[in-house]
Amino acid sequence: MADILLLRRTARTSWYRWAMHTLIFIGFTGLLVFHALDDIISYPFISGYESTLDPWQWLRNLFGGMALAGVCLAVARRLGNRQLKAISRPQDWLLLGIVGGIMLSGFLLEATKIISPNVFDRMTESYFLPEEETDVPALQAYWSARNGVIFSPPASTDADLVAKGEELSANNCNYCHSDTASAFLSRALSTAISPAAQTLNTTHADEYFWYLHIVLALLALALMPYGKFLHPVATPANLAARGGSHTATPPLASAAARKLGLEACTRCGECSLHCSVAPAHAAIGNANILPSEKLVSLRKYADDGLSDHDADAFAEGSRICTECLRCTEICPSGINLQELWLSSKESLKQRELDGPNTTIRQCNALQWAEVLSAQGKSRFEQIKGNGLADKAESFWGCVQCTTCTSVCPVVAVSEAPAKDLDLTPQQIMNLLRMGLKDQTLAARMVWSCTTCYKCQEHCPQNIQVADILFELRQIATERLKERKLTACPLPAATSGRFSDTTRDIQGQGSDSEGGKA
Amino acid sequence: MRYAYFPGCKIPHHLPEYGDSVRSVCTALGIELVPVEFSCCGWPIRHENAVASTYSAVRNFAVVAQEGLPIMTPCKCCFGNLKHALARMNQDARIAAEVGNLLGKEGLRLPEKVEVFHLLTVLDKDVGAQKLKEHVRTPLSGLHVACHYGCHALRPGNVTEFDDPLAPTVFERILTPTGAAMVDWDLRLECCGHPLRGRDDTISDALMRKKLENAREAGAHVVATGCTYCQMQFEQERNRLGESAEQKQTPKAILFTRLLEAALGLKSLPA
Numbered sequence: 001m002a003d004i005l006l007l008r009r010t011a012r013t014s015w016y017r018w019a020m021h022t023l024i025f026i027g028f029t030g031l032l033v034f035h036a037l038d039d040i041i042s043y044p045f046i047s048g049y050e051s052t053l054d055p056w057q058w059l060r061n062l063f064g065g066m067a068l069a070g071v072c073l074a075v076a077r078r079l080g081n082r083q084l085k086a087i088s089r090p091q092d093w094l095l096l097g098i099v100g101g102i103m104l105s106g107f108l109l110e111a112t113k114i115i116s117p118n119v120f121d122r123m124t125e126s127y128f129l130p131e132e133e134t135d136v137p138a139l140q141a142y143w144s145a146r147n148g149v150i151f152s153p154p155a156s157t158d159a160d161l162v163a164k165g166e167e168l169s170a171n172n173c174n175y176c177h178s179d180t181a182s183a184f185l186s187r188a189l190s191t192a193i194s195p196a197a198q199t200l201n202t203t204h205a206d207e208y209f210w211y212l213h214i215v216l217a218l219l220a221l222a223l224m225p226y227g228k229f230l231h232p233v234a235t236p237a238n239l240a241a242r243g244g245s246h247t248a249t250p251p252l253a254s255a256a257a258r259k260l261g262l263e264a265c266t267r268c269g270e271c272s273l274h275c276s277v278a279p280a281h282a283a284i285g286n287a288n289i290l291p292s293e294k295l296v297s298l299r300k301y302a303d304d305g306l307s308d309h310d311a312d313a314f315a316e317g318s319r320i321c322t323e324c325l326r327c328t329e330i331c332p333s334g335i336n337l338q339e340l341w342l343s344s345k346e347s348l349k350q351r352e353l354d355g356p357n358t359t360i361r362q363c364n365a366l367q368w369a370e371v372l373s374a375q376g377k378s379r380f381e382q383i384k385g386n387g388l389a390d391k392a393e394s395f396w397g398c399v400q401c402t403t404c405t406s407v408c409p410v411v412a413v414s415e416a417p418a419k420d421l422d423l424t425p426q427q428i429m430n431l432l433r434m435g436l437k438d439q440t441l442a443a444r445m446v447w448s449c450t451t452c453y454k455c456q457e458h459c460p461q462n463i464q465v466a467d468i469l470f471e472l473r474q475i476a477t478e479r480l481k482e483r484k485l486t487a488c489p490l491p492a493a494t495s496g497r498f499s500d501t502t503r504d505i506q507g508q509g510s511d512s513e514g515g516k517a
Numbered sequence: 518m519r520y521a522y523f524p525g526c527k528i529p530h531h532l533p534e535y536g537d538s539v540r541s542v543c544t545a546l547g548i549e550l551v552p553v554e555f556s557c558c559g560w561p562i563r564h565e566n567a568v569a570s571t572y573s574a575v576r577n578f579a580v581v582a583q584e585g586l587p588i589m590t591p592c593k594c595c596f597g598n599l600k601h602a603l604a605r606m607n608q609d610a611r612i613a614a615e616v617g618n619l620l621g622k623e624g625l626r627l628p629e630k631v632e633v634f635h636l637l638t639v640l641d642k643d644v645g646a647q648k649l650k651e652h653v654r655t656p657l658s659g660l661h662v663a664c665h666y667g668c669h670a671l672r673p674g675n676v677t678e679f680d681d682p683l684a685p686t687v688f689e690r691i692l693t694p695t696g697a698a699m700v701d702w703d704l705r706l707e708c709c710g711h712p713l714r715g716r717d718d719t720i721s722d723a724l725m726r727k728k729l730e731n732a733r734e735a736g737a738h739v740v741a742t743g744c745t746y747c748q749m750q751f752e753q754e755r756n757r758l759g760e761s762a763e764q765k766q767t768p769k770a771i772l773f774t775r776l777l778e779a780a781l782g783l784k785s786l787p788a
Contacts, residue, residue: 274554279619280562282572283566283568283572284566284569320562322561323530324529324557325529329529356565357715384611409707413720413723413727448713450712451669452668452707453668454707456672457673464673473564474567477565478565478566
């Protein structure tokens with residue numbers, strides 16, 4: 001309950017966010033319960049309730065002011081934080097705009113009513129029976145002096161008349177009306193807009209503000225089931241379902257709990273601001289690397305599926321995630337993001353959508369050499385210039401002594417390296433020396449190198465063998481990504497992975513079993 | 518002896534036991550660990566993007582510069598990549614420029630002096646075998662331990678500067694004071710196979726099995742690990758396979774900090 005009502009989880013990461021959220025939460029809830037639902041709640045349960053009586057009148061101002069201040073803090077936060085600004089979506093701004101709009105239009109409605117002679121006339125006609133000719137002018141004088149109504153021409157300021165008006169007001173109005181001054185914000189606003197009082201009165205501005213207020217409130221209600229607008233319901237529900245902690249096992253079936261978790265995201269961006277792989281996002285630019293953004297793709301992935309390109313971006317974001325738990329620990333809504341990532345990664349893997357390591361094994365090394373060499377160097381390679389694998393001097397010293405191959409643990413556990421690995425490290429160095437880089441990019445040795453650096457450590461010629469294998473993998477990854485290749489474009493070779501290239505180099509043929517790794 | 522503690526990404530969810538035992542051992546030996554909100558070391562993304570990997574690592578140096586502390590990590594892959602990134606910044610002008618640019622956007626810069634240590638090195642240089650021995654309350658007599666070095670701390674030796682890459686001794690130096698017997702085994706410097714986990718599980722399994730069998734043949738009761746990934750491979754991945762009769766005889770992996778905890782009398786040795 002402390003998590004839901006006091007927003008305890010929010011307070012752990014940022015007091016600013018807690019203050020902002022608490023202001024909106026308490027303000028909005030207060031207004032909803034005592035004001036918007038007054039027919040259902042306030043009138044039946046509070047004897048003598050009138051919305052214009054204190055404490056309801058000043059409380060309404062207090063609640064409205066809190067919510068508006070919270071919205072202002074939220075806007076300032078989203079604009080002030082470069083990272084957060086970049087990930088803010090129209091939906092976030094829309095929600096803040098509508099909530100802020102409801103508050104602002106409410107204050108404007110109240111302020112224009114305070115200064116409006118039209119409203120004064122309407123009230124006196126309905127609720128006041130003048131007995132003498134000076135009764136109405138007296139009441140006008142009092143309401144102008146005391147409660148801020150701006151008459152045109154101005155009401156009399158005669159002290160006797162005001163005193164009489166006060167008496168009349170006490171007998172006729174005070175049952176339902178507190179001093180408008182107790183609506184401290186609305187009254188201050190009415191003073192601020194008083195220069196335009198006459199125009200506002202003649203154009204019946206209060207009616208427009210009333211419509212605006214109601215339309216915005218109805219709009220918020222209508223948008224309630226969608227996206228971020230649902231979070232005031234879904235977030236507490238998620239927290240309640242999980243007992244306030246991501247580690248608690250929800251009593252619901254896990255699919256339903258996941259769905260609830262997806263809906264509970266307020267897109268506050270807190271997870272992304274603390275994401276441990278955020279630097280990778282800064283370098284690569286794929287929004288799916290950040291948890292709050294990946295959640296949007298995950299929702300689409302789970303509901304309608306993603307296009308190939310979007311699925312690839314989602315897969316990249318999923319792959320780069322290190323499952324460090326930080327987003328899950330931080331999430332103020334208690335969403336078990338970790339569980340979502342673990343299960344979506346598994347799903348991507350099963351569908352062979354998890355990235356280049358899987359894609360590259362869908363065809364054999366020769367097929368990939370054809371595909372990749374036909375398309376030439378990637379933009380990445382062109383910008384980057386010659387890397388280790390392109391520079392002749394990187395392996396110029398290689399004398400094919402086979403030390404790299406003989407110390408390689410991957411070669412050692414393979415019963416038939418030529419069959420299982422396509423190429424040995426030493427053969428890769430040899431191909432590179434001949435300028436046949438494309439032939440090596442999809443070799444299984446490159447993709448199944450453990451990066452243990454034994455080859456490099458033992459090389460008598462100081463060739464950076466492991467760093468070169470790393471680079472070949474990075475180059476292939478870039479080429480696949482740039483060409484949007486999320487699957488092998490050729491039919492999988494029935495003869496298996498072992499390419500003609502391998503045979504040529506090794507001077508021996510080999511029968512092979514085939515298929516994907 | 519104050520260090521900015523770099524647990525790496527895998528400890529919080531995948532191996533919390535390592536984090537707990539690191540903290541408990543360090544507290545007992547007077548090593549203060551300062552928590553800093555580090556980001557990923559960049560090792561996991563090194564397979565696909567050199568700039569993203571280097572920047573991930575280097576950003577941590579800029580963050581820790583504000584604390585003015587050296588970094589201590591108990592993960593050998595984190596250690597290795599942080600050191601690798603520093604080497605790349607010196608060797609590759611293009612990457613250095615791109616990374617510098619990314620740092621600049623965040624208002625950060627690479628500090629002139631960067632110190633990164635693995636926990637084994639910290640224990641070796643700050644505590645030492647003699648002092649460790651004085652702290653031992655329940656000697657692990659009779660236990661035969663095979664130290665598993667972990668590739669990314671060890672190699673390439675000119676980059677990591679961890680220990681002699683061909684004949685390291687730091688791991689044994691730290692565990693000998695516990696009273697356990699150190700086992701000499703052929704594959705102690707080989708890869709655990711974890712880097713291929715999920716990429717090529719067949720080879721990953723084969724590497725793991727081969728190592729554990731070699732440790733058993735050398736008479737080890739347990740294999741001591743000093744790396745998050747190695748422990749995950751030898752414990753969790755192995756358990757996932759289900760144990761064959763043959764595998765049941767191979768030594769279980771145990772985090773070296775758990776061995777120290779037991780020797781220092783902080784916690785009993787796991788069964």
